[in-house]
Each structure stands twice: as C-alpha cells, then as structure tokens.
Amino acid sequence: MKEQPNQERLRRFPQQARSQKRFNQLLDAAAEVFAEVGYEAATTNAIAAHAKTSIGALYRFFPDKLAIFHALAARYLNQIGELFAAFQVSEAAKLPLSSYISQVLDAFDQFVTANPGYRVVFVQSRFVSPDILAMDANLNRQVAHQLEAFFALRNPEQDPQERELIAAVCVEVASVLEILSLTRDQNFQKQVLAETKNLLIGYLQPYFPD
Amino acid sequence: MKEQPNQERLRRFPQQARSQKRFNQLLDAAAEVFAEVGYEAATTNAIAAHAKTSIGALYRFFPDKLAIFHALAARYLNQIGELFAAFQVSEAAKLPLSSYISQVLDAFDQFVTANPGYRVVFVQSRFVSPDILAMDANLNRQVAHQLEAFFALRNPEQDPQERELIAAVCVEVASVLEILSLTRDQNFQKQVLAETKNLLIGYLQPYFPD
Amino acid sequence: MKEQPNQERLRRFPQQARSQKRFNQLLDAAAEVFAEVGYEAATTNAIAAHAKTSIGALYRFFPDKLAIFHALAARYLNQIGELFAAFQVSEAAKLPLSSYISQVLDAFDQFVTANPGYRVVFVQSRFVSPDILAMDANLNRQVAHQLEAFFALRNPEQDPQERELIAAVCVEVASVLEILSLTRDQNFQKQVLAETKNLLIGYLQPYFPD
Amino acid sequence: MKEQPNQERLRRFPQQARSQKRFNQLLDAAAEVFAEVGYEAATTNAIAAHAKTSIGALYRFFPDKLAIFHALAARYLNQIGELFAAFQVSEAAKLPLSSYISQVLDAFDQFVTANPGYRVVFVQSRFVSPDILAMDANLNRQVAHQLEAFFALRNPEQDPQERELIAAVCVEVASVLEILSLTRDQNFQKQVLAETKNLLIGYLQPYFPD
DNA sequence: TATGAATGAGACTTCATTCAT
DNA sequence: GATGAATGAAGTCTCATTCAT
Numbered sequence A, B, C, D: 001m002k003e004q005p006n007q008e009r010l011r012r013f014p015q016q017a018r019s020q021k022r023f024n025q026l027l028d029a030a031a032e033v034f035a036e037v038g039y040e041a042a043t044t045n046a047i048a049a050h051a052k053t054s055i056g057a058l059y060r061f062f063p064d065k066l067a068i069f070h071a072l073a074a075r076y077l078n079q080i081g082e083l084f085a086a087f088q089v090s091e092a093a094k095l096p097l098s099s100y101i102s103q104v105l106d107a108f109d110q111f112v113t114a115n116p117g118y119r120v121v122f123v124q125s126r127f128v129s130p131d132i133l134a135m136d137a138n139l140n141r142q143v144a145h146q147l148e149a150f151f152a153l154r155n156p157e158q159d160p161q162e163r164e165l166i167a168a169v170c171v172e173v174a175s176v177l178e179i180l181s182l183t184r185d186q187n188f189q190k191q192v193l194a195e196t197k198n199l200l201i202g203y204l205q206p207y208f209p210d
Numbered sequence E: 001t002a003t004g005a006a007t008g009a010g011a012c013t014t015c016a017t018t019c020a021t
Numbered sequence F: 001g002a003t004g005a006a007t008g009a010a011g012t013c014t015c016a017t018t019c020a021t
Helices: A017-041 A044-050 A055-061 A065-088 A090-094 A097-114 A117-128 A139-154 A160-181 A186-204 B017-037 B044-050 B055-061 B065-088 B090-094 B097-114 B117-128 B139-154 B160-181 B186-204 C017-041 C044-050 C055-061 C065-088 C090-094 C097-114 C117-128 C139-154 C160-181 C186-204 D017-041 D044-050 D055-061 D065-088 D090-094 D097-114 D117-128 D139-154 D160-181 D186-204
Strands: none
Touching: A017 A044, A017 A055, A017 A065, A017 A117, A044 A055, A044 A065, A065 A097, A065 A117, A065 A139, A097 A117, A097 A160, A097 A186, A117 A139, A117 A160, A139 A160, A160 A186, A160 B160, A160 B186, A186 B160, A186 B186, B017 B044, B017 B055, B017 B065, B017 B117, B044 B055, B044 B065, B065 B097, B065 B117, B065 B139, B097 B117, B097 B160, B097 B186, B117 B139, B117 B160, B139 B160, B160 B186, C017 C044, C017 C055, C017 C065, C017 C117, C017 D017, C044 C055, C044 C065, C065 C097, C065 C117, C065 C139, C097 C117, C097 C160, C097 C186, C117 C139, C117 C160, C139 C160, C160 C186, C160 D160, C160 D186, C186 D160, C186 D186, D017 D044, D017 D055, D017 D065, D017 D117, D044 D055, D044 D065, D065 D097, D065 D117, D065 D139, D097 D117, D097 D160, D097 D186, D117 D139, D117 D160, D139 D160, D160 D186
C-alpha cells in the first residue's frame, strides 16, 4: 500500500445496464473480500474471482486496487447519505433528540450489519494506511458532515467548530461501537446498540436541549 | 497477512541483558515502522534496519512477522497495565469518578501520543486481519479487563456481564477518540480529549454514582 | 514478441473499396503508433483507436499483431519500389553516377521523412526480433535487390556476388544515416544527407566509373 | 517499455568479489537474452535463469529491467573505451589513416563478434524505444566522442561541428555494417569488413590527408 | 459484419524467510 | 552467534486475442 494516487479514480464509469451490474458485482465482491481479509491481504484476483469475472474485467473498471477501495467507500457514502436523507427532511428536527438518535443508530446498525465491508472501509480509511489516510475519501468525515447538517437545524447558533467536533466524536463513537457489536453474537449486538444510544443521547442532550 | 498461526510465539525469550536490549530495539523499530506505513506495508528488512540490526538477528527473536506484531502488542499491554496499576491500588476507588476517568484518560492520552505504534496495533488487532483477530492477543479486551477490576471496586454488586459490556464500550470509545484526536493538530487533540472525558463521565455516572 | 509464425499472412486481402480504405487506415495507424512507441509497446487497441475502428475490425484484417507489422513493411516496400521505378527506367543508366545517387537519396530522404514508421520497420525487421528476422519480409534485402538491378545496368560484367554485397552495404548505410539524420533538427538532417551522398558516391565511383 | 526513468541507476554497485561476479554473470545473461529476443521480449526471469540465479538476486542489483539494459550499455562503453585507448595514445596519430581505420575496425569487429549483445544495445539505444532513446545512455554518441578525439589529433584545425558530424557518420556506418556482417557466414563477415574499411577510408581521406 | 467487453496467460517486481559464510 | 545475500512464491497489472451480442 504505497501506491501513488492514481490518475483517474475510475477507468470508466459504467453506463450500460450490463456494465452497471458488473461494476456492482465487483464492488460487492470487493466488500466481501475486504471484510474477510482486510484491504492489504485482499488480492485483486480474489476479488475478480468472487465477482465471477476475470481479472481483466476488473481492471477495465478500476485502474488499480486502491481505486476499488475508493469506489466502495463512495458507494457506502452514498448509501449512508440516503439513510440520513430519510431523517433530515422536515420533521426530523421536530423529533425529540433521543428519538432521532435512536432511529439513526438503528438504521446505521442495520446498514452495517448488512454491509460487513463497511467495517473495513471505516477502519482502513482512518487508521491503517497513510496513503489511504491522505486521500480525500475520508468516509467518516463525510458522514460527520451529514450529521452536522442535522445539528445545525437543532441549534443554529452553535459555534460551527464545536458542531464539527461533536459530529466527529459521534460518528467515531457510533462506528467503533457498531463494529464492536459485531464481534460477538446477536444478543451482544443488541446490548451494545442500546449502550451506544444511551451514551450518545447522554452526550448530546446538553448541547441540544429539546 | 495470511500467515499460518506460528507454532511458538517467540523463538526465544531474551535472557541476557544484551539480548534484552536488542529485543527492545527491534520492538521499538517495529513500532516506528508500523506507525509509519501500517502492518502490511512494513517490511521485516525495514524493521531490522531501523533497529540497526541484521534481518538474521530479527529472525533469531521472532519466528515471523506476525510474532513481531504480537510481541509489540504484548509490550503495549504491559505498559498500559502499569499505567492502570498506578490508579487501581488503594485510594483510586475513593476518588470521585470524574477525577478517576480524567486521570486515566490523561495518562492514556500521554501514552498513545508517546507511542504512535499503539494506533496501528489497536486497529490491526481488532479489525483488519482475521489471523490477528483470531488470536488471543486482543489488546482491547485485555485493557477492558483492567477497567473491570476498577469498576468492581466501585460497585461490587454490578452484574459482571454488564460490567464487561460497559468496560468494553469505554475502552473502544477512548481508543477511537484518542486516535481521532491524533489526526489533526495539538489543539484538536486537547479538544477531543476534553470531549472524551465529558462523554465517558456522563456515560458512567449513572452506573457508578459517587 | 515471441509469437508463433502465423499461418496466413493476412486473414483476407481487402477487395472491396471500403475494405481497402479501412485496411490502409489501419496501416497508417500502425505506422503512427509504431513510430511513436516502437513495435512492442504498440498495442493493437491503440492501433485500432488511431484508425478509428474497433479492435474487432482490426482482427478481421490481420490474424495477429505481427501480421500488421508485415503488412506495413510490405506497403513500404511497394512504395520504395515505386520510388526506384521512377529512376531505373531507360535513361537512369545514362545519368552520371553521382547524379543518380543524389537523386535516389533525395527521394529516399523525402520518403523516410514523410513516413516515420519506416524507421521502426527498418530497425525491427533487421535486428530486434528473431521472429521477424526469420521471415522473408526483410525489407532491406528487398530494397537492395532493386539497387542491384540498377548496378547491373551500369556494369553488366560485375560479379553478381560482389554486386549483391555492394548493394547491401549501400542500403544499410543509407538507412542508418537517414535515421541518424532524423535524430536532430532539420539542419542536421541536411548535413547528414550531404555526407551520405558524399560517402556513397566516393564508395561507388571505383566500381562504376562513368 | 514506458517505464519512468528509475531513481537510481543501480541498486548497489558490487564491491565484493562475489558480488562482482554475480553482477557480471547477470550482465552476461542479459546480453545473451537481449541478443536472442531483443530488449522488450526479454524477461527478467529469463535473464535470471540464464545467469543461474534467482529473480530476487537480479533485483538486488538492478532496480528494474531498464537498469539492466543501461548497465550492459555502460559495460560495452567501457570495453570500447579500452579498445580505443589502445590506439589513441602517442603514435596512433602518426599511423597512416588507412592503417588506423583498419586496425580500429578489426578491433571493433572482434569485439562485436565476441559480444553479440552489443548489436541489441546499439539498435535499441538508438531506434526502437523512445524511453531508451531519451536517455543519456546513447552508446553511439559516446563512442563517437572517442573517435572525435582521434580526429582532433589528426586535424586540430577542423571545425568541431564538422568533426562531430563525421565521427557520428563513421560510428553509425561501422556499426550497421558490422551488424550486417553478422547476418550470414564468416566469409560474408570478412567481405563486409573489407568493404567497411574501403568505404570509411575513402570517406575520411579527404578530411585527413596524411 | 461490426463492436468492444471479456478473458487469462504472463510480465515485472516485492518481500518474508532461509542458510552459507 | 551474526550477517546479509539468495531464494522464489505470490501479487499487481497489461494486453493480445476471442466471441457474444
């Protein structure tokens, strides 16, 4: 993992339906393989094999291994964006804070459970590889921006820097605990989720009194 | 990172003083290199070079690359153990919870700041590599055990399962936020540390009323 | 460049006018690409793209990459044949040797300048690839034959072996110097051309006294 | 062949006798393989195999394939430099021109005959690959410089530009004809060598009258 | 017949690990 | 015991060629 930043993020963006499908197959496969062995140990051949394609097909879409990671991160970001979109509109701001947090965390929990690859992207994009770290694709920071938008609705007067800080803290906390929750059985997952809500609601209440 | 689990954790535990020193040099070097490029991209040659030894010498101490990682994790665990030991004894339990948390987090902050390799070990040992994950060297869980001991002093009646859960949550949260704090400048580090205290004290207060 | 000798030189010789045109477009494209990056680095896709056709279309004309090269060499040979034809007829033999040489070299210079791909074909067909070398498409030897015909007119008594030798020498010398001349600016090109005439006229004069 | 110019020409220059030997083995192997299939088609594995070493050993000496080529060219240049050195001293300038040319060409003929790889280096470094062409390792120009030194002794008044031009022409001509001579049997080789002398002496006589 | 997506052999290169010195 | 040269498996990526549409 010491690649130079690659020229173009994607070799070509798939427009045909068939390409689209192949593209998503590859990303699904990448998610699986990354989730299984991590970014570095994942081989492009393994990803292609999981996607039931040839290695050549993979390289028609992605200029290199790193680009696969970015595309996956981007897809997750989109999906999380949609997830947030379902709340931020109109009445979200009128919900009690605790309900909002609870619902968002439930949705996030479902999302991460359904997308085990997210775990790897979360981790890798923040900690492991300086190359990745250096890139703009910092998933968490982007997710935090979405949260900030919500905070702004609840408390427009808040210092934007403080808002950013708090959002970042929440995202980090929610993410690690989500990941922690997946390390054991379903019961544990539920317990950790409950604690997460507990923790974050307690943390945010003083900043956003209803 | 798909090495077979290695037979023996260490080829030989250093007994001579000189060996001891060489061993620690190697671990220091590993910490540096891991911190710089991550586990996978770190080469055993680079580690040996940083330690100003030969690659052959490295392999006299460690059967393979993974063993270096484990030894480093073990050393960190020891160090954190000592860090906790300074508190858990005697009067720690008599401190107000907030003081205790604050002091422990300060100590932890100093430790992680001084040991950038910890970040990598934390991450890798939890998320990235199943081989590592599968091993008993789960650093965080061990740290959590230390915290549980403290909790047990404060509230002996607490359900042990709940205690374990809460300790795990605290350790995860403290770790990610610590790592988050290191991603920007010193001011940010201080702010995140403050938020971490804030967050955890609020979280624990209900469980351990003074 | 270790293809098996291909069964058939061309998959089909273009007979329709439209095919003819497509065929020549492909050869033009190949010349460009070869000239730019050399034979090995030239990709069939790049050639097709330069010719504004599909890769599939390219493979309808040529069984493999090597065949493109041969077809290009053949086309150059034809063109050079025509170039010679303009001289060899009738009165060419009555010109003073120096005029003849001068004119032929001028024509050759113009040809090579206008066809940068020739340079690559010249080189590759003689030195680089044994596969190519082994084939009958040795451009230079064929050009030499044309020159021999002229020599035979000037001096029918000359030993044919000597004639062949001298012709080969002339062609080699003219070719490298032509190529040398193209490595710098136009002034250099003119100077080298002058030296080439000088050199070859001096060389041939004793064999073909006027 | 579109590599970026590699950082360092050599990974390490061999100083130990054993390294020295291995280094030369590798260069010999490279010469063989290049001579056999050309630069592009030569594989680093084949070179290592010919040298009876592992691919890893090869990469201890050379950062990449291109570096092997350069090292080989450099070695040839050294050898040719020594070859010239035997003449340029003292009395070389007192020899009749024809004797000098004849002796140099004989020596060059022996050298090229004994080093078939030279043919490839000569060709590649001038014509085929733009990447190589672009590099300073233009063998022929360097050889030409050596010839210029001799010319300067014979005719110090000569315009340096003219001198350079003539030297370049001579080197090119000698090189191609030498290569031509190797395309058939020994008899042909002798004949071409004789013609080369003939040609060059005739060419140079007017510039350097005895 | 034309297209260009797909295939996969094979090239270059790295690096964990061994072992002769 | 120490050294570091040597090994070679394995990874990333390219590109000639095929073939479904």
